[in-house]
Amino acid sequence: DTEVTQTPKHLVMGMTNKKSLKCEQHMGHRAMYWYKQKAKKPPELMFVYSYEKLSINESVPSRFSPECPNSSLLNLHLHALQPEDSALYLCASSADRGPTSYGYTFGSGTRLTVV
Amino acid sequence: TQLLEQSPQFLSIQEGENLTVYCNSSSVFSSLQWYRQEPGEGPVLLVTVVTGGEVKKLKRLTFQFGDARKDSSLHITAAQPGDTGLYLCAGAGRGNKLVFGAGTILRVKS
Numbered sequence: 001d002t003e004v005t006q007t008p009k010h011l012v013m014g015m016t017n018k019k020s021l022k023c024e025q026h027m028g029h030r031a032m033y034w035y036k037q038k039a040k041k042p043p044e045l046m047f048v049y050s051y052e053k054l055s056i057n058e059s060v061p062s063r064f065s066p067e068c069p070n071s072s073l074l075n076l077h078l079h080a081l082q083p084e085d086s087a088l089y090l091c092a093s094s095a096d097r098g099p100t101s102y103g104y105t106f107g108s109g110t111r112l113t114v115v
Numbered sequence: 116t117q118l119l120e121q122s123p124q125f126l127s128i129q130e131g132e133n134l135t136v137y138c139n140s141s142s143v144f145s146s147l148q149w150y151r152q153e154p155g156e157g158p159v160l161l162v163t164v165v166t167g168g169e170v171k172k173l174k175r176l177t178f179q180f181g182d183a184r185k186d187s188s189l190h191i192t193a194a195q196p197g198d199t200g201l202y203l204c205a206g207a208g209r210g211n212k213l214v215f216g217a218g219t220i221l222r223v224k225s
Contacts, residue, residue, distance in 0.1 A: 004157075042203055042215035043158070056212070090157050103148050104213065106157030 003027075006091050006107035014115055015081060021110045023074040023091030032074040033104070034066060035090040043090055049074060050096075081114045088112070117142040117208040121216030128194055129224055136189045136202055136219045144206035144214075147180055147187045152201040161189075194223045 004025045013019050031050050035043035048056035049068040065077040092104040120139045146165045150158035162171050164180035171178045177190040201218050208214040
């Protein structure tokens with residue numbers, strides 16, 4: 001299995017809602033990432049988990065809360081989002097912490113719309 | 116702050132034409148990767164270059180890493196409509212972070 005699976009593929013939520021994005025990989029990768037991507041722009045790093053511990057938080061607002069229940073799963077809990085948070089949220093994994101010769105494997109993303 | 120300048124930002128060409136995308140920095144990167152992304156999908160890794168001066172070929176795509184490991188190029192020969200997408204270069208920067216270029220939107224018309 002060489003995939004990163006993200007669910008849901010699309011999500012529409014109100015500004016008072018609480019929702020979660022899910023990411024799963026079974027490649028044995030020990031580093032997992034959340035990225036945010038606006039249309040026609042490069043992905044922006046949000047969080048990095050290494051060996052199930054949060055190692056990097058790129059000054060992301062607290063309305064985004066990551067969680068890594070085990071080495072295969074990564075969640076992003078959303079609460080009280082703003083319309084400007086609408087974007088494609090990408091999960092990625094790599095064999096170890098940081099970009100190595102093996103690169104990152106990205107999921108297909110969750111298209112989030114905040115209304 | 117490590118930056119990767121990618122050019123051109125947009126490229127619209129006819130099927131069969133050749134093109135080159137450039138990625139430049141004043142910083143040295145331990146490795147550099149190229150990704151291709153289609154609308155509504157995540158980036159897909161095309162290649163990783165590690166050694167200065169390295170050249171890698173993937174069918175009609177040729178990737179080169181500069182001798183000083185500060186720049187890279189992607190050359191596509193005889194572009195096809197299926198090559199259409201967002202091309203991203205990304206460098207392995209300090210703190211084990213992936214530094215992305217701004218991306219090149221390529222459209223190949225048939």
